[in-house]
Amino acid sequence: MWEILRLPWCPASFIEYSPRLLVALLFQVFVSTLDTPEEVNTFWKRCQEQLSVPISINRFAVQTVRALFRHLRCLDLLVAVERKHGWDTLLCVDTHHYAMGLLAREMHRTANPLCSCIALRLLGLLSTQEQHWDLPALAFLVEVLECHDMREWSDSALEIISRRLQSKSKEKRRLALRGLVVLSKDPLLAEGIRSLTQSLMGLLQDADGEVVALILSVFLNELQDRATLISSPTALQLAEVLRPLFDHDNSHVSLLSIRLFRAVIELVMDKGKKPLKKHVSQSLLPLFFHCHDQNWHVAEASRETLLCAAKFLKMRRLKQLVKKEQLWKFAECLPAEDRNRVAEHLRQALPYLQSPQEPLREVAIRFIGIAGRYLRRRQEETWLIYKALQDVTDDISPVISSLALQTLQLLRAAQRAPYSSGFRRCKTTSRRVGGRKPVGNN
Structure with a gap:
């Protein structure tokens, strides 16, 4: 390929097969960053002597990738990746998937027609459950899911991403969730996303704030359609796991959990409202506290959710106080109107x-x-x-x-x-x- 790309012209088939060639070359870059067998090193030394190639095998593979992109007139892409040190990042096995993500973002940004073609090739590789290159392939795929040409392949992407949710690799789980956030915006995939509810709720116990935020975003996207109602068991499970997240160290997690709690209150089915009252009652004081949060977005979301909770519980007086933003009157009335739970409120405080x-x-x-x-x-x-x-x-x-x-x-x-x-x-x-x-x- 290198010798062909050095010619003043290239066969027309290079254009037709360029997505396959690029995927094969990128895979070769990854493989050559791993521990190379001794016989391969010996072979490469002979190649260096005969062809006067003074660089290592993985750098030579990257050089060939760049030459192919240059032949395809992707000059803006080459400059952008170079400016962000993407080619060097591609050479390290620990950062290879970051470089693949960068390459995908730049191709998507420049509306490169190769983008979706490469993604489809990678989709095929991922569907074979090939393990050793699935992290870089997944990193590329997740970045281009919003491409128009990928819409008809959303079902396949969802199936592949779903299988990675339980991966032992944190990076794979994080990438799978990022992809799921994109796919959850598609109404046509609502049923498939809904089938993952139990798996996602199990992952809400993850210590990684970014993972939790991504899961909450998936649930919020799923509930954007106000015609979607939440079953009683799901509403109760969500309410139970969401309440502790109000106090998460990550303010973005706090914000999303409070917004999702409000959506649960608003969209729970009628028969599920009575069992949910206990959880909503227990949320009143934490929501009141977070109305004073330093993060303005968290404070505003807390006030809106507190108003929704008071309305749900039919606490007319408290609802009016929140609506008028008389929060300290709310704090005075809460223990006065519910003296039996004063000790519980104090323990919460x-x-x-x-x-x-x-x-x-x-x-x-x-x-x-x-x-x-x-x-x-x-x-x-x-x-x-x-x-x-x-x-x-x-x-x-x-x-x-x-x-x-x-x-x-x-x-x-x-x-x-x-x-x-x-x-x-x-x-x-x-x-x-x-x-x-x-x-x-x-």
Whole structure:
């Protein structure tokens, strides 16, 4: 091939077979980056002597790839990949798949007609369950799934990608999920995507935030069609795994999980609404806290979902307070209207005292100051609250440490006061704990 490409002209068949030739060459690049057998090295040394080729076998393969692209007049592609050091990345076995992805993106960007042709060749290779080159092939395929010419092959792509979801390789799982995000936008594949629900929910336990975000994106894409209803078992499973994700370290995961939780509430089938009430009730306080999140998108999504949850639970008063953005009145009314669950609300608030976000720590302290006054004759819970607040009195933030100390003193004083003094039910005026204006809008 190298000798032919050095000629001033090339056979017309090179154009017709160029996708196959490129795939074969790229595969040769990958193979030659692996441990090369001694007999191959010996053979290549003889080739170097006879043909005056001073470079290694894998660099020679890359040089041939570039020559073929030059022959096909893909000059913009060559420059773009060179600028991003793609050819060097292609030479290392650990980064080969990144280079394949880069090559695919640049071909897709320049609307290169070879793009879908190469993808179809790789689709055929992947369908044979060939293991040793499936990561680079998958990396290329995922980048070009949105090509118009690939639409008619979406079913085959879905089948191939689905098989990689349970792969032991993190990179393969991540690439498979990226492909699934693209395919989940196609209404024609809705049934196939839905059949993967259980597998995807199992992967939500993954420690990799990017993997979790991709799975949540697949579910959200699937529910874009508002005519799609969620069955009761699926809604309950999703609600159970989504709630802990509100507090994920990755703010993008938090945002997507909150948005998906709202979609579940809105789209659950009628017969599934009653079993879902428990999960929605348990989401009220975490959503209230995240209304004060430092990430504006998370805060806005939390407020919208909190409003949806109050409506779902038919808590008219709380719904109106959220709608008017009177969030601290909401915080006062929640324990007042549901005194039987005050201890549960306080237990939910305690982990937020250790939040890396200062606004969330502050909101948690203020809520504990409000709800803690309803906790009477519950020595075990009271001791836990005192201990948690005491631990925060040495917080790195002077504001937080001071507020924790003030709240601790107020609660101790309230516990000593005669129970007959009681507490008023929620009013329309906002209270302040510790003499400082609460975080958020009032």
